[in-house]
Amino acid sequence: MKIPSLLLRFPHCYFSRRTYFVNCHFTSRADLLCIESLGPVHHCPTKWIRSWICSSSGLRRELCQQVAPDQQIEGLPDREQRLVDRLYNGLIRGHRACLAEAITLVESTQSRKKKVAQVLLQKVLSYHREQEKLNQGKPLAFRVGLSGPPGAGKSTFIECFGKMLTERKYKVSVLAVDPSSSTSGGSLLGDKTRMTELSRDMNAYIRPSPTRGTLGGVTRTTNEAILLCEGGGYNVVLVETVGVGQSEFAVADMVDMFILLLPPAGGDELQGIKRGIIEMADLVAINKADGDLVVPARRIQAEYVSALKLLRRRSKVWRPKVMRISAKTGEGISDMWDKMTEFHDLMLTSGELIAKRRRQQKVWMWNLIQENMLEHFRSHLAVKDKIPLLEEKVLSGVLSPGLAADLLLKAFKDGL
Numbered sequence: 001m002k003i004p005s006l007l008l009r010f011p012h013c014y015f016s017r018r019t020y021f022v023n024c025h026f027t028s029r030a031d032l033l034c035i036e037s038l039g040p041v042h043h044c045p046t047k048w049i050r051s052w053i054c055s056s057s058g059l060r061r062e063l064c065q066q067v068a069p070d071q072q073i074e075g076l077p078d079r080e081q082r083l084v085d086r087l088y089n090g091l092i093r094g095h096r097a098c099l100a101e102a103i104t105l106v107e108s109t110q111s112r113k114k115k116v117a118q119v120l121l122q123k124v125l126s127y128h129r130e131q132e133k134l135n136q137g138k139p140l141a142f143r144v145g146l147s148g149p150p151g152a153g154k155s156t157f158i159e160c161f162g163k164m165l166t167e168r169k170y171k172v173s174v175l176a177v178d179p180s181s182s183t184s185g186g187s188l189l190g191d192k193t194r195m196t197e198l199s200r201d202m203n204a205y206i207r208p209s210p211t212r213g214t215l216g217g218v219t220r221t222t223n224e225a226i227l228l229c230e231g232g233g234y235n236v237v238l239v240e241t242v243g244v245g246q247s248e249f250a251v252a253d254m255v256d257m258f259i260l261l262l263p264p265a266g267g268d269e270l271q272g273i274k275r276g277i278i279e280m281a282d283l284v285a286i287n288k289a290d291g292d293l294v295v296p297a298r299r300i301q302a303e304y305v306s307a308l309k310l311l312r313r314r315s316k317v318w319r320p321k322v323m324r325i326s327a328k329t330g331e332g333i334s335d336m337w338d339k340m341t342e343f344h345d346l347m348l349t350s351g352e353l354i355a356k357r358r359r360q361q362k363v364w365m366w367n368l369i370q371e372n373m374l375e376h377f378r379s380h381l382a383v384k385d386k387i388p389l390l391e392e393k394v395l396s397g398v399l400s401p402g403l404a405a406d407l408l409l410k411a412f413k414d415g416l
């Protein structure tokens, strides 16, 4: 059936500025819609459409309200709007090329592209809300963080784990957070040669770490990339980081479950691993528990079981577990997934998962403010030229860091 165009976004709907003829296919449950644009028309009998939707779809009348103006996506020139529409449509249909292009867009540092990226994200977010509603409020994807020191076997694990999930008809995306690649010029996660088999799997999408940017910038784009992957229908999103810096703390703040992958090695060999990160782990997996390494793996497992008992409980429904696995032989990987789904179900039914996600949203917002404020500060005309001189004075000991900061902050405030 053809009706004049509307952009339907449940629980809200509003009529698009550019009107189209559309084909609407309602599902029997009447709250899933596919809209296909066929061509422009110049008038839009809104009242008729509303009553048509309400009567023919059985939707409650209050679902058909106009969205608040600040939620509307508009204001882009046609060319950019077409780009957003193309990426959005491709993304929600599961086209990997569109997902890749969309992530490149959110990674862009150009202000124009950033704006376009935000419009796209806003659209994807609305789509998320609709889909979550259809899913009885359950999140679309399971977000899992994976961290571990170099050589722990992260890529071997992801390859094995990812393939197991795709065989079970999950769609898996792997995002890497590795700001070391921007600071040292070399990537600790050694992006290119990793997970070759999984990267050929049509139900998997692997995105290497952005090669530029600060930790703040990289985590921002990773957060946004998670949303895009979920929009693309990936129901398990793995965020990988190397556990020797700050990035793993950032990753723990963007996922539902945080997993620490360790080799069967004792304290000295794991010095690079920060103590704090163990406290954040929901599951510790001792990898390489095969062959001669089974015995040391058992010992390390026992050590971590005792260590975790001493930590403060972060959840009412879950105590961190320690498991032995072998990414090489695949042993323990299926059991590990069972534990992970148990965690997910418990967190979901207790309401802790949703609460955690909400908290993370707030943290994310403040991180963005912090990052943007700093960028604004550094590039402000009143302080920009003074920074090198004052930094030099602090370095040579002529000025205390506190005084230099005060001088810069004063110059900034005066210049506002």
Ligand SMILES: Nc1nc2c(ncn2[C@@H]2O[C@H](COP(=O)(O)OP(=O)(O)OP(=O)(O)O)[C@@H](O)[C@H]2O)c(=O)[nH]1
Pocket (backbone or CB within 6 Å): 148, 149, 150, 151, 152, 153, 154, 155, 156, 157, 188, 189, 190, 194, 242, 287, 288, 289, 290, 293, 325, 326, 327, 328, 329
């Ligand atoms: N015996 C054994 N070796 C493993 C296992 N998992 C990984 N390895 C080996 O450990 C080495 C490091 O594995 P990777 O998967 O590259 O480790 P990684 O943590 O991804 O390391 P980076 O790529 O440097 O971050 C490789 O030689 C693997 O073959 C395992 O379960 N058992």
